[in-house]
Amino acid sequence: MSVSKCTRLSGALVKQLLDSVDSILFDCDGVIWRGDQAIPGAPQVINLLKENGKRVFFVTNNSTKSRKMYADKMTALGFDVTEDEVFGTAYCCAMYLKTVCKLEGKVYLIGSNAMRQELEAVGIQQTGVGPDHICGKPIDWANVPLDPEVKAVVVGFDEHFSYMKLNRAMQYLTQQGCLFVGTNRDTRLPLEGGKAVPGTGCLLQAVETAAQREAQTVGKPNHFMFDCVASQFGVKADRCLMVGDRLDTDILLGSNCGLKTLLTLTGVSTVADAEAHQKSGCPERQGMVPDYYVESIADLLPALQG
Amino acid sequence: MSVSKCTRLSGALVKQLLDSVDSILFDCDGVIWRGDQAIPGAPQVINLLKENGKRVFFVTNNSTKSRKMYADKMTALGFDVTEDEVFGTAYCCAMYLKTVCKLEGKVYLIGSNAMRQELEAVGIQQTGVGPDHICGKPIDWANVPLDPEVKAVVVGFDEHFSYMKLNRAMQYLTQQGCLFVGTNRDTRLPLEGGKAVPGTGCLLQAVETAAQREAQTVGKPNHFMFDCVASQFGVKADRCLMVGDRLDTDILLGSNCGLKTLLTLTGVSTVADAEAHQKSGCPERQGMVPDYYVESIADLLPALQG
Numbered sequence: 001m002s003v004s005k006c007t008r009l010s011g012a013l014v015k016q017l018l019d020s021v022d023s024i025l026f027d028c029d030g031v032i033w034r035g036d037q038a039i040p041g042a043p044q045v046i047n048l049l050k051e052n053g054k055r056v057f058f059v060t061n062n063s064t065k066s067r068k069m070y071a072d073k074m075t076a077l078g079f080d081v082t083e084d085e086v087f088g089t090a091y092c093c094a095m096y097l098k099t100v101c102k103l104e105g106k107v108y109l110i111g112s113n114a115m116r117q118e119l120e121a122v123g124i125q126q127t128g129v130g131p132d133h134i135c136g137k138p139i140d141w142a143n144v145p146l147d148p149e150v151k152a153v154v155v156g157f158d159e160h161f162s163y164m165k166l167n168r169a170m171q172y173l174t175q176q177g178c179l180f181v182g183t184n185r186d187t188r189l190p191l192e193g194g195k196a197v198p199g200t201g202c203l204l205q206a207v208e209t210a211a212q213r214e215a216q217t218v219g220k221p222n223h224f225m226f227d228c229v230a231s232q233f234g235v236k237a238d239r240c241l242m243v244g245d246r247l248d249t250d251i252l253l254g255s256n257c258g259l260k261t262l263l264t265l266t267g268v269s270t271v272a273d274a275e276a277h278q279k280s281g282c283p284e285r286q287g288m289v290p291d292y293y294v295e296s297i298a299d300l301l302p303a304l305q306g
Numbered sequence: 307m308s309v310s311k312c313t314r315l316s317g318a319l320v321k322q323l324l325d326s327v328d329s330i331l332f333d334c335d336g337v338i339w340r341g342d343q344a345i346p347g348a349p350q351v352i353n354l355l356k357e358n359g360k361r362v363f364f365v366t367n368n369s370t371k372s373r374k375m376y377a378d379k380m381t382a383l384g385f386d387v388t389e390d391e392v393f394g395t396a397y398c399c400a401m402y403l404k405t406v407c408k409l410e411g412k413v414y415l416i417g418s419n420a421m422r423q424e425l426e427a428v429g430i431q432q433t434g435v436g437p438d439h440i441c442g443k444p445i446d447w448a449n450v451p452l453d454p455e456v457k458a459v460v461v462g463f464d465e466h467f468s469y470m471k472l473n474r475a476m477q478y479l480t481q482q483g484c485l486f487v488g489t490n491r492d493t494r495l496p497l498e499g500g501k502a503v504p505g506t507g508c509l510l511q512a513v514e515t516a517a518q519r520e521a522q523t524v525g526k527p528n529h530f531m532f533d534c535v536a537s538q539f540g541v542k543a544d545r546c547l548m549v550g551d552r553l554d555t556d557i558l559l560g561s562n563c564g565l566k567t568l569l570t571l572t573g574v575s576t577v578a579d580a581e582a583h584q585k586s587g588c589p590e591r592q593g594m595v596p597d598y599y600v601e602s603i604a605d606l607l608p609a610l611q612g
Contacts, residue, residue, distance in 0.1 A: 133439055134465060141465075142501035159440060159447075161469040166504050174502075187515050195448035196480075198472050198516035206512040209493050210504035 006274045009262065009292040014303035017292065021260060022239045023055040025229065027220075028070070029062065030245035030267020031297065033077060035192055039266050041298030043078035048304040050080060057229050059242075061184035061219040061249060063089040063156035063200065066114040066121075084232075089183035089219045092228050093154060094118040096218045101179055105151025108172050110158045110165050110203065111183070125149070133162040141167050152179035155207055155215065157189075157200045166206055173211035180211065184219025186249065190268055220244075221252035226259070243297060247273055247288040255287035263290035264297050312580045315568065315598040320609035323598065327566060328545045329361040331535065333526075334376070335368065336551035336573020337603065339383060341498055345572050347604030349384035354610040356386060363535050365548075367490035367525040367555060369395040369462035369506065372420040372427075390538075395489035395525045398534050399460060400424040402524045407485055411457025414478050416464045416471050416509065417489070431455070439468040447473050458485035461513055461521065463495075463506045472512055479517035486517065490525025492555065496574055526550075527558035532565070549603060553579055553594040561593035569596035570603050 009017060026032055032042040049056050058070065058081070065073070067083040067090075074081040093115065097103040107119055107126040119126050127147055144167060153169045172178050187201040208214055218224045229235055237258040244250020245267025251274075254261035263274060271293055277285040294300070315323060332338055338348040355362050364376065364387070371379070373389045373396075380387040399421065403409040413425060413432040425432050433453055450473060459475045478484050493507040514520055524530045535541055543564040550556020551573025557580075560567035569575060577599055583591040600606070 131439065133437065133468065139465070141503040142497045142499075159445070159469050161472070162439065163465050163467040163504070163509075166467070166508060170502075170504050187518070191448045196476075197447040198469070198476050198512070202472060202512045202515045203469075205515050206504070206508045209508045209511050212493070 005289045005291055006271065006278060007292050009294050010299065014300055017241065017260065018303060021241045023057065023233070023235045024049060024241045024243060025057050025059050025226070025259070027244035027246070027250045028058055028060040031243060031264055032079070034266065038077040039296055039298065041296065041301055045297050045300050045304065047080045052304060055233060055235070057085050057087060059087045059220065059225045059229065061089050061186055063093070063183040064112045064114055065090065066117045067091050069114060087225055087228055089156065090114040090118045092218045092225050093156065093181060093183050094122045094124060095228055096181060096224055097124055097152060097154070098122045101152070103152055103179065106147060106149040108147070108150045108153045108169060110161060110169060110207070111154060111156035112158065115154070115156050131160045132164045134164060144168055144171065146171055151177065152181060153207070154181050155200065155204045156183035158203060161203050166210055169207045170210040173213055180213055180215045182215040182217040185217055220249040221256055223253070223257050226253060226257040245269060247277065247290070251290045252287050261290040263293040265293065266296050311595045311597055312577065312584060313598050315600050316605065320606055323547065323566065324609060327360070327547045329363065329539070329541045330355060330547045330549060331363045331365050331532070331565070333550035333552070333556045334364055334366040337549060337570055338385070340572065344383040345602055345604065347602065347607055351603050351606050351610065353386045358610060361539060361541070363391050363393060365393045365526065365531045365535065367395050367492055369399070369489040370418045370420055371396065372423045373397050375420060393531055393534055395462065396420040396424040398524045398531050399462065399487060399489050400428045400430060401534055402487060402530055403430055403458060403460070404428045407458070409458055409485065412453060412455040414453070414456045414459045414475060416467060416475060416513070417460060417462035418464065421460070421462050435466070437466045438470045440470060450474055450477065452477055457483065458487060459513070460487050461506065461510045462489035464509060467509050472516055475513045476516040479519055486519055486521045488521040488523040491523055526555040527562055529559070529563050532559060532563040551575060553583065553596070557596045558594050567596040567598070569599040571599060572602050
């Protein structure tokens with residue numbers, strides 16, 4: 001079936017699309033909230049979708065929050081959400097190590113408290129989070145103490161990233177059989193006012209360059225996050241819609257997994273970006289063209305209230 | 307003229323090669339020393355070359371020492387060397403900013419004390435070196451204080467590299483007109499016993515990924531280090547020999563600048579590596595094939611003593 005892509009979603013088309021799916025995956029930042037503020041109308045949309053019998057899930061590459069932290073934030077913003085509907089990379093990374101890698105051993109963790117908590121929740125030990133830098137005296141970098149039980153290096157967002165952590169990760173990764181997993185490859189975290197800060201992708205690339213190895217990442221656009229949702233809730237790809245603000249992560253995840261895709265313009269990507277991908281003629285870039293777009297997910301409200 | 311490459315240098319060929327050059331550039335680590343020990347015979351080779359009227363220079367990508375620190379180390383190891391014969395990336399980076407960029411403004415420096423000293427020596431101000439990490443309370447990363455006089459970000463080896471430094475570099479680099487210079491792209495620093503630690507290339511790549519910009523690097527294989535030597539001492543490329551242990555930096559620098567090239571096997575690269583480049587048929591890799599190789603630069607001794 002040939003479908004014209006990147007269609008503006010409005011009028012009767014909204015109900016038609018919603019009727020064609022049972023489950024909807026939402027990215028978070030730039031989609032249902034921006035920073036600490038809900039996108040106007042977003043809580044009503046989510047809550048009405050659930051009242052209308054849709055299954056709603058949240059998939060985010062941000063690794064700085066646990067499922068519980070996300071559920072608490074969402075509840076405070078007026079979303080009717082439970083922990084088990086939230087799939088962040090902190091949680092998915094722990095699931096990947098547990099269910100796919102069947103890791104037996106400790107994790108050397110470059111990451112956040114949230115990542116530590118999600119690893120502990122599935123029974124995986126880790127080496128701890130927080131500062132690890134030098135204080136004064138010269139260091140024998142190549143012979144820093146290593147934990148012999150470590151069998152995996154995991155890299156997520158870490159505001160305490162340091163040369164010492166980079167070095168320790170490299171030393172572990174040159175040991176035989178050490179797994180190497182990253183939460184995601186986002187190079188920047190966009191903030192309000194056009195500002196941004198370095199994303200996990202920068203840290204991961206430094207470790208990959210040092211270790212001369214490529215990490216397996218669990219975040220979007222890798223299909224693992226959808227696999228997680230699908231296996232726990234029996235979601236069928238052809239009855240599922242992915243809603244996001246980024247073409248290179250959200251929309252590409254949707255394409256990679258055979259989902260319907262909807263771009264919302266309250267975040268990073270624009271319709272012009274999508275059209276440039278469409279016109280490129282490059283098959284890889286075509287996967288970043290959404291089926292539909294809306295100005296905001298609030299545009300779904302009339303069809304849900306009607 | 308077609309010349310067979312990667313020839314073992316011995317017998318009469320040694321004198322023939324030495325007679326064909328006036329200047330010889332030596333890499334340091336893996337060539338004239340390993341760690342804190344001189345390669346056996348290396349001091350005699352260097353000293354005899356100078357007694358025989360050759361000009362000898364030292365070109366190293368290592369940015370952790372100033373010219374003075376190098377000269378002191380060499381003198382202690384028995385080399386007859388003066389500061390002005392040493393071209394490290396700390397010094398060359400300062401020269402690049404001064405003479406090529408004609409920088410007017412401060413440098414935001416990710417680097418060592420040696421880099422700070424070399425910048426100060428040419429009259430360039432910088433923001434300081436040492437630890438810059440977070441201590442406890444949450445940080446507004448996108449709004450960290452910036453110095454309005456900074457007009458360049460410079461990245462060299464920095465054992466205090468941190469997420470804070472990565473973030474500050476990115477914030478400066480998104481300002482209009484901010485220069486971006488790296489000392490070198492070596493991804494690993496090889497150490498004794500097959501060990502290694504992350505090199506400047508890892509840090510530079512993290513900053514480039516965050517800033518979405520490519521840095522100009524001054525280190526080998528970029529021709530700038532040879533330009534420095536040549537302009538200060540009137541060295542002619544066709545009367546100059548480059549001696550090094552790495553094909554991708556030392557030998558490629560020589561090829562890039564039209565120098566004769568000699569690989570020594572006391573460091574990183576092997577003859578098999580060179581032959582693989584030669585057989586590749588790839589023009590880019592052919593530049594990494596040396597004209598000659600020796601087991602050690604001590605192999606030059608007989609021709610110098612005879």
